[in-house]
Amino acid sequence: xxxxxxxxxxxxxxxxxxxxxxxxxxxxxxxxxxxxxxxxxxxxxxxxxxxxxxxxxxxxxxxxxxxxxxxxxxxxxxxxxxxxxxxxxxxxxxxxxxxxxxxxxxxxxxxxxxxxxxxxxxxxxxxxxxxxxxxxxxxxxxxxxxxxxxx
Numbered sequence: 001x002x003x004x005x006x007x008x009x010x011x012x013x014x015x016x017x018x019x020x021x022x023x024x025x026x027x028x029x030x031x032x033x034x035x036x037x038x039x040x041x042x043x044x045x046x047x048x049x050x051x052x053x054x055x056x057x058x059x060x061x062x063x064x065x066x067x068x069x070x071x072x073x074x075x076x077x078x079x080x081x082x083x084x085x086x087x088x089x090x091x092x093x094x095x096x097x098x099x100x101x102x103x104x105x106x107x108x109x110x111x112x113x114x115x116x117x118x119x120x121x122x123x124x125x126x127x128x129x130x131x132x133x134x135x136x137x138x139x140x141x142x143x144x145x146x147x148x149x150x151x
Contacts, residue, residue: 008033009104011066013083016096016112018140023100023110025083033066035101035109062136062143064099064113070128087132091115096137102146111136111143 011033014022042058068084090097097115102108113134122128136143 008035008101008108010100010102012100012102013087014098014100015086016098016137016140018112020110020141020144022098027066027068027083029069029071029081029084030066031069033101034064036063036065037061038063062109062111063116064101064109064132064134064136066132068130068132070130084130087115088118088130091118096140097134099134100146106146106149108146109136109143110146112140113137 011027011030012023013025013027016022037060039060040058041055043053044056045052045054068087070081070084072079072081087097089095094114096112098111099113100108100110114137115132116135117133119131120128121131
């Protein structure tokens with residue numbers, strides 16, 4: 001069985017249209033990819049709980065963060081990074097994006113996301129960076145959990 005090595009090996013992007021498997025463009029200029037899963041606590045304390053509080057797991061959420069390097073940075077004669085432009089456009093318009101983040105062992109998530117924030121850092125003269133924060137969205141489809149692969 002493959003070990004969970006704890007890093008996101010591949011991050012894919014695509015156009016969200018409610019269809020699974022749309023995140024097919026591998027993003028190669030990214031680093032520090034992180035998936036944060038959480039559940040809200042629902043208080044179910046009652047008389048039987050006594051002095052102890054009691055909770056159950058409620059609604060789930062997922063946040064995806066990563067740093068994207070604009071390796072072209074508008075250099076004369078170089079093509080524009082279409083995936084970066086699409087992600088920035090999604091922030092400006094509020095459009096959803098399909099993303100699939102997969103660890104080395106095959107764990108991760110395939111879901112539609114809303115771009116919550118972008119930090120534009122142009123202080124590096126070799127490449128501008130954009131720190132993206134995306135939140136899972138279920139308007140078009142349910143997120144799909146990716147499980148560990150056998151190896």
